[in-house]
Amino acid sequence: MILIIKHTLSEGPGLIGDFFERKGYSLKTIELEKGEKIPSGIENIQAVVSMGGPMNVYDEDKYPFLKEEDTFIREILKNNIPFIGVCLGAQILAKALGAKVLKAGEKEIGWYKVPLTCRGIIDPVFENTDNLLDVFQWHEDKFELPENATVLAENSLCFQAFKVNKNAYAFQFHFEIKPEMIKNWLDGIPELSKRDVIKIIKDTYGKKEASCQLAYTILENFSKFIS
Numbered sequence: 001m002i003l004i005i006k007h008t009l010s011e012g013p014g015l016i017g018d019f020f021e022r023k024g025y026s027l028k029t030i031e032l033e034k035g036e037k038i039p040s041g042i043e044n045i046q047a048v049v050s051m052g053g054p055m056n057v058y059d060e061d062k063y064p065f066l067k068e069e070d071t072f073i074r075e076i077l078k079n080n081i082p083f084i085g086v087c088l089g090a091q092i093l094a095k096a097l098g099a100k101v102l103k104a105g106e107k108e109i110g111w112y113k114v115p116l117t118c119r120g121i122i123d124p125v126f127e128n129t130d131n132l133l134d135v136f137q138w139h140e141d142k143f144e145l146p147e148n149a150t151v152l153a154e155n156s157l158c159f160q161a162f163k164v165n166k167n168a169y170a171f172q173f174h175f176e177i178k179p180e181m182i183k184n185w186l187d188g189i190p191e192l193s194k195r196d197v198i199k200i201i202k203d204t205y206g207k208k209e210a211s212c213q214l215a216y217t218i219l220e221n222f223s224k225f226i227s
Contacts, residue, residue, distance in 0.1 A: 001044050002226075004029040005069060007053030007088055010184055014176035015215040016049055016084070023223060032065045038072045047082040047226050048073075050089030052174065056141060057091045057101045070096045082167040082225040087139055090161075090170035097146030097164060104158050108137035109192065111203045114160045114173060120152035125169055125221045129214060134207060135173035138185065142172070167225040175215045179204045 002025045004013045009031065020027055025046070030036050039045070050069065060067045073096040076083055085093040091101045114133045116123075121131055133153065142158035145151060152169075153161035160172045182204050186197050204211075 001026045001028055001046055003039070003045050003048045005038070005048065005050040005089070006031050006033070007051060007055065007063075007065075008033050010181075011052040011088075012181070013049060013051060014178045014181055015212060016086075016176040016219060019216055019219040020223075025226075032063075032069075038065060038068045042075060042079055042081060045076075045081055047084070047222075048076050049084045050086065050092055051176075052087035052089060052138070055088065057088070057095045066092065077165060077168055080165065080167065082222065083169065084222065085170045086176055087172060087174060090172050091141055091143050093164075093168065093170045094143035094146050094149075094162075097149065099144045099146040099149075101141055101143045104140055104142040106157065107140040107191075108157060110137065110196070110200050111135070111207065112137050112155070112173070114153050114155055116153050117151050119150050120161065123150075123152050123163065124224070125163070125218055126152065127221050128217050133173070133214065134210065135175055135214070136177045136182065136204070136211070137173050139172060143170070167222075169222065175211070175218060177204075177211065179208055 002020050004027060006012060006029055017027060055063050057066060069092055073093060095101050112135060114135050116126055116131050120126055145159055145162060149162040149164045151159055151162050161170060163169050183201060
């Protein structure tokens with residue numbers, strides 16, 4: 001069973017869910033915003049995917065589930081269960097490993113080119129992808145690199161992907177995104193001009209096929225870690 005951790009209703013698994021369903025895996029989604037609880041054990045869990053969210057990893061007083069998830073992720077890593085963290089999920093993984101999560105110098109919202117590092121180019125999860133990823137971003141925080149982690153992608157602003165162990169991956173960017181999800185996120189965002197919104201939506205539909213291919217390639221590679 002693939003466990004999907006959702007921190008907010010609007011940030012679901014998108015292409016990640018589509019991929020694993022098509023591969024025949026059983027999926028279980030935990031809706032933390034609805035009050036559903038992080039599992040107390042790891043029985044029958046083949047992999048864990050932690051999605052994004054608008055909160056900060058240190059908002060534990062307001063969102064107690066963040067502390068529970070921190071503990072849960074440590075247990076996942078201890079038991080060598082494959083893990084993917086996306087955006088907030090990546091930041092939670094970094095924090096669980098003892099790294100700091102802090103405000104970035106600027107927000108990244110929209111489509112960006114993200115280069116793989118030398119280690120990223122040869123990492124199995126990025127096999128058959130381009131060395132320069134075209135990905136969607138929406139974040140204002142960044143993470144420092146945890147001890148014993150390997151940087152797989154970064155730009156001038158922040159680390160964009162890292163791994164720990166052989167099967168736990170953090171992605172700051174949203175490779176799971178689908179056009180309808182982006183349109184939903186953009187609805188009523190005051191910090192973006194109408195022109196910016198129109199451009200992001202246009203870019204999203206123009207990149208739909210390529211972004212889906214990238215997501216499925218990453219997930220196909222990741223699935224090889226799942227027993």
